[in-house]
Amino acid sequence: MHNNMITRIVCSKSYNPWHNLAIEEYLLKIVKDNEMILYLWQNDNTIVIGRNQNPWKECKCKDFEEDGGKIARRLSGGGTVFHDMGNLNFTFIMDKKLYDLEKQLSVILKAVNNLGINAEFSGRNDILVGERKFSGNAFYEKANSSYHHGSILVDANMEKLSKYLKVSKEKIASKGVESVRSRVVNLKTIKEDITIENLKDNLISSFMEIYKGGSNIEYIKNEHDIKDLYEKYSSWEWKYGETPKFDINFVNRFKWGEIDLNLNLKNGDIDSVVIYSDAMNSTLIKDIENSLLKTQFKMDCISKKLNNIICKTDEKNIIFEIKEWLKSKIG
Numbered sequence: 001m002h003n004n005m006i007t008r009i010v011c012s013k014s015y016n017p018w019h020n021l022a023i024e025e026y027l028l029k030i031v032k033d034n035e036m037i038l039y040l041w042q043n044d045n046t047i048v049i050g051r052n053q054n055p056w057k058e059c060k061c062k063d064f065e066e067d068g069g070k071i072a073r074r075l076s077g078g079g080t081v082f083h084d085m086g087n088l089n090f091t092f093i094m095d096k097k098l099y100d101l102e103k104q105l106s107v108i109l110k111a112v113n114n115l116g117i118n119a120e121f122s123g124r125n126d127i128l129v130g131e132r133k134f135s136g137n138a139f140y141e142k143a144n145s146s147y148h149h150g151s152i153l154v155d156a157n158m159e160k161l162s163k164y165l166k167v168s169k170e171k172i173a174s175k176g177v178e179s180v181r182s183r184v185v186n187l188k189t190i191k192e193d194i195t196i197e198n199l200k201d202n203l204i205s206s207f208m209e210i211y212k213g214g215s216n217i218e219y220i221k222n223e224h225d226i227k228d229l230y231e232k233y234s235s236w237e238w239k240y241g242e243t244p245k246f247d248i249n250f251v252n253r254f255k256w257g258e259i260d261l262n263l264n265l266k267n268g269d270i271d272s273v274v275i276y277s278d279a280m281n282s283t284l285i286k287d288i289e290n291s292l293l294k295t296q297f298k299m300d301c302i303s304k305k306l307n308n309i310i311c312k313t314d315e316k317n318i319i320f321e322i323k324e325w326l327k328s329k330i331g
Contacts, residue, residue, distance in 0.1 A: 005098065006035040007213025009204055010220065015044035017072035017083065022229035023220050024147065025075060027093045031145045036098050038107070038207045039091040040200055043083035045069045047164060050078045050138070051282035052275060054260065055240055057166065064164045073239050076138035076149065077257075077282035078125065080165055086155035086186065088196050090203060093147045104148050107210050108135065111202035112152075116191055125150075125280065132185035140282060154196050155188040241274070252325050256280070256318060259325075263297070270295050284315050288322070299330045 010027060012020050020041040027037055045068060047059050055061050055071055058080040065071065083089065092104045105121050112119045112127075122128045127135040127150075137150035161184075187194045208215055220226065232238050246262035253259075257279030264272040273292045277285045291305040306319050 004034055007211045008037045009217050010039045011217050012041040015042055017043040017046040017070050018233040021233045022226040024091050025229050026226045028145050031093050034095050037093040041089045044085050046083040048072045048074055049080045050278055052277045052285045054276040060164050071239050076140040077280045078138040079278040082161040084157050088152045091147050091149035096144055096146045099146050107207045110206040114202050134185050134187055153186045155186050250329050265297050
């Protein structure tokens with residue numbers, strides 16, 4: 001395998017999500033050839049939404065911010081999560097050719113097993129104990145680097161989680177009415193003596209064991225390096241984006257996530273388009289958005305544009321399903 005792999009362990013001392021997401025993207029930009037970085041971080045009193053989600057629909061933004069919370073948007077797709085000091089977040093940032101989801105997840109599973117909890121990986125992105133989820137994962141890739149990140153519930157405030165997060169009606173209908181809370185669990189309720197600190201120590205030691213790396217922990221010293229990224233993540237534009245009044249709104253829930261398509265037309269052309277989605281693949285959703293812009297609002301033109309998107313096999317299936325759905329709407 002990659003014998004000359006370099007490893008790094010980076011921890012953040014900040015509990016500010018905009019700072020921590022800025023560090024994450026900074027590391028993604030500077031990760032070297034054959035390098036694997038484990039980045040550990042915590043956000044206090046934060047709601048993090050997926051790259052393509054509509055914050056107004058996902059959470060009670062105004063109430064949350066008035067109560068001192070911070071809203072943050074990450075680069076990766078997927079759904080909305082609540083972070084507080086009872087969560088530990090991890091990110092594996094790497095040269096793309098080192099990406100190996102099973103190996104990365106084994107670091108998490110081994111750490112949790114070492115603490116006496118029998119956990120397993122399940123479905124598209126969850127880690128479970130029994131039937132209950134304590135960690136959700138999301139992914140993002142660039143040309144040469146990618147990351148896989150997730151949050152581990154140790155002792156998070158479940159009351160706040162259910163107080164501020166809204167669950168869409170489509171989601172409830174498709175899953176049957178099971179409450180958000182019954183499906184997630186804090187590790188502390190399974191094993192009382194677990195703390196963020198001993199979880200962190202175990203993650204670091206299982207990372208060293210699996211990736212054969214050194215144990216020195218780094219902190220990003222130079223705030224100057226992440227200044228522009230911090231400004232991006234903390235900006236209103238990035239968090240809330242433009243939400244103009246739309247002429248047309250189509251919503252559908254697929255197996256792989258929800259699509260909420262919003263269009264404005266001008267002289268029969270799509271003049272502006274925003275797609276909200278909790279689909280895992282955040283880049284594909286953006287590509288679809290860009291391909292529809294300035295297209296004639298006719299199904300054959302829309303199909304042609306969607307067919308031209310360069311994507312992987314599993315993504316072709318997503319595009320096919322979106323086309324079939326739009327045909328039933330536009331004809």
